[in-house]
Amino acid sequence: MKIYRSLIVLAALLFITTGCNTRSTAKPSSLSAKPVKEYQDLVVGFAQIGAESEWRSANTLSIKEEAERLGVELKFSDAQQKQENQILAVRKFIAMKVDVIGISPVVETGWEEVFQEAKDAGIPIILVDRRADVPEDLYVTYLGSEFREEGRNAARKMIELTNGNAYIVELQGTPDSAPATDRYNGFREIIKDYPNMLILDSQNGDFTRARGREVMEYFLEEYGPTISALYAHNDDMALGAIQAIEEYGLRPGVDIKIVSVDAAKVALQAIIDGKINVSVECNPLLGPQFFELALKVVNGVPVEKRVPSIETIFDINNAAEALPTRKY
Numbered sequence: 001m002k003i004y005r006s007l008i009v010l011a012a013l014l015f016i017t018t019g020c021n022t023r024s025t026a027k028p029s030s031l032s033a034k035p036v037k038e039y040q041d042l043v044v045g046f047a048q049i050g051a052e053s054e055w056r057s058a059n060t061l062s063i064k065e066e067a068e069r070l071g072v073e074l075k076f077s078d079a080q081q082k083q084e085n086q087i088l089a090v091r092k093f094i095a096m097k098v099d100v101i102g103i104s105p106v107v108e109t110g111w112e113e114v115f116q117e118a119k120d121a122g123i124p125i126i127l128v129d130r131r132a133d134v135p136e137d138l139y140v141t142y143l144g145s146e147f148r149e150e151g152r153n154a155a156r157k158m159i160e161l162t163n164g165n166a167y168i169v170e171l172q173g174t175p176d177s178a179p180a181t182d183r184y185n186g187f188r189e190i191i192k193d194y195p196n197m198l199i200l201d202s203q204n205g206d207f208t209r210a211r212g213r214e215v216m217e218y219f220l221e222e223y224g225p226t227i228s229a230l231y232a233h234n235d236d237m238a239l240g241a242i243q244a245i246e247e248y249g250l251r252p253g254v255d256i257k258i259v260s261v262d263a264a265k266v267a268l269q270a271i272i273d274g275k276i277n278v279s280v281e282c283n284p285l286l287g288p289q290f291f292e293l294a295l296k297v298v299n300g301v302p303v304e305k306r307v308p309s310i311e312t313i314f315d316i317n318n319a320a321e322a323l324p325t326r327k328y
């Protein structure tokens, strides 16, 4: 009986102690969880490249309009195509203690130090449009186009347009930028199997209309009417080149077949006018996806390391239908 009573006392004591311990260490979930942020709570820094093309202006507008629509506080910086300005912008955003930093790196290399600074400050980096050559732990996700596939598609279309026989000149985008490198390589990956697709020359046109025109003038001086095709890494350079071709007395789109990338409104109009044959789409309207990712990241929701944008190809068969509703 005595033993029986002692056992009851022991059990009661055990119940009281473990019960107390459980209650005193476990916090109610509402106190331990980080408060969930809404769009209106977010402060986001965005380090843009500049305004070198129609594409870039549309991209900037998409970011700014979406921030405004969602009520996000946006700190925006335009680096005027200079990497050092983008680095300064990131440092400024770190000092401001923004929640997230978005950046379109103008070139691929040279970001490790400043991205590490952001990581040390606990500020996640989202790459938008262009990738950076850094270890994967220095950014949370990369949202943007498949530039290499754009280059491959440009080559496939060029082969169709010229029946696999062409003397090509190429206008490249900004040296060491992800789209220029990938569009260059993707194009070659396809035409290497076509011995009569010959690249006469390939030069930097810096993604701008002025430079595209200047370099095309040089190509025409150098190779004249031998040129039968132009591959431009973006529409702006193609449009600059069209001016040079017309001044030279040749017909763009007819004497010289033209394939470019972006599919901006101006290029769709040039397709309808018969001056550009094909423009491979590169979608700049990344604002909605960017802020959706930013909110997830801040709230600790897992995101994919790579988020591609959805794209198509435009030629005379679909340009007119797309033009009236085209946003850029």
Ligand code: AHR
Residues within 6 Å of the ligand: 052, 053, 054, 055, 056, 129, 130, 179, 207, 233, 234, 235, 261, 262, 282
């Ligand atoms: O990074 C995307 C590229 O940058 C676009 O194709 C070009 O027009 C822009 O300047």
